[in-house]
Amino acid sequence: EAGVVQSPRYKIIEKKQPVAFWCNPISGHNTLYWYRQNLGQGPELLIRYENEEAVDDSQLPKDRFSAERLKGVDSTLKIQPAELGDSAVYLCASSAKPTGELFFGEGSRLTVL
Amino acid sequence: AQRVTQPEKLLSVFKGAPVELKCNYSYSGSPELFWYVQYSRQRLQLLLRHISRESIKGFTADLNKGETSFHLKKPFAQEEDSAMYYCALSGNTGFQKLVFGTGTRLLVSP
Numbered sequence: 001e002a003g004v005v006q007s008p009r010y011k012i013i014e015k016k017q018p019v020a021f022w023c024n025p026i027s028g029h030n031t032l033y034w035y036r037q038n039l040g041q042g043p044e045l046l047i048r049y050e051n052e053e054a055v056d057d058s059q060l061p062k063d064r065f066s067a068e069r070l071k072g073v074d075s076t077l078k079i080q081p082a083e084l085g086d087s088a089v090y091l092c093a094s095s096a097k098p099t100g101e102l103f104f105g106e107g108s109r110l111t112v113l
Numbered sequence: 114a115q116r117v118t119q120p121e122k123l124l125s126v127f128k129g130a131p132v133e134l135k136c137n138y139s140y141s142g143s144p145e146l147f148w149y150v151q152y153s154r155q156r157l158q159l160l161l162r163h164i165s166r167e168s169i170k171g172f173t174a175d176l177n178k179g180e181t182s183f184h185l186k187k188p189f190a191q192e193e194d195s196a197m198y199y200c201a202l203s204g205n206t207g208f209q210k211l212v213f214g215t216g217t218r219l220l221v222s223p
Contacts, residue, residue, distance in 0.1 A: 003156070042117070042199050042213025043157070056210070091157070099207025104157040 004105035006092050012111045018080035021108045025073065025094030032069060033102060034060075034077050035091040043091055049075065050098060082112045115140050117202050117214035125220045126190050134185040134217045136174075136200030145207065146176055146183040149199040157199070160185075170194070190221045 005024040013019050025032050030051050035043035046065070048056040051072035060067065064083070069075040079086055089109045093102040116139040126132055138144060148160040161169045163176040163183060174185045183200060200214040 040122075040215065042201070042215050043211075044213070045210060048209065095208060099209055101159055102208045102211070106156050 004092055004094050004103055006090075006105035006108050008108055009106065010109050010111075012113065013082055014113050015084055016081040018078065019082050019110060020076055020078045021090050021092075021110075023075045023077070023092030023105060025075075025092070026096075026103055029094035029096050029103070030072065031095045031098050031100070032075050033091075033093040033095075034067060034075070035093065037089040037091055037107070039088070046077070079110075082110070084112050086110060087112045115144075115202055115204060115212045117200050117212055119198075119200055119214035119217050121217045122215070123218045123220065125222065128192055128221055128223050129189050132185075132187045132190045132194070132219065132221075134198050134200075134219065136183045136185065136214060138181050138183065138200075138202050140181075140202060140204060143205055145203045145205060146174070147201040147203070147208075147211070148172070148174055148183075148185050149201055149213070151197040151199070153196070160198070190219075192221050192223060195219055195221045 007022050032049040034046040036046055037043045047060045047067050049069045052069050067077045089107040091107045092105040095102050118137045146163040149157050150160045151157045172187045174183050176183050197216050197218050199216045201211045203211050
């Protein structure tokens, strides 16, 4: 089992450019999370999906961030346009049931110059 | 509001010494508390949760509601325990809305 797969692992862009991150959860896991981890901080929840429905996006900055999980499996997190303060590690996690243990991916590290 | 405080950014001990990583929380209801660990070049993973009352890799943590603490302890540290440790809290929703602390780096020297 490969676990949660994320890509790209690293991304460097200039401010105002768009960027997208992809996540493939563990097979059979219906619940998917995106977290953001700033340097020196713990992860912070951005959005949670149950299948293809975003059931908690209260902490997603909707002016520039968007996410989708069209077929209830893979998910994409997009930032457009990126700002300097968006530099962080973006973590995807999945769980087999809504209240179940989270399994994290390795993360996508974004640097905005 | 939910908040998790880990006062130490770095804890450095020698092999065989006892370890205590501090975690204090703020929550008005009945929280669930967790410890996550991230070893070098590995992904974040669950170490233990308070409702399981388990000892994992020699680590234990007891929820003290009076002191609103959930400190992680191990009587004899090993070099392989060196890692980043995060305390996390959820409000009676399992793993759904985890609030993480800022983490403590544990360094165990030989």
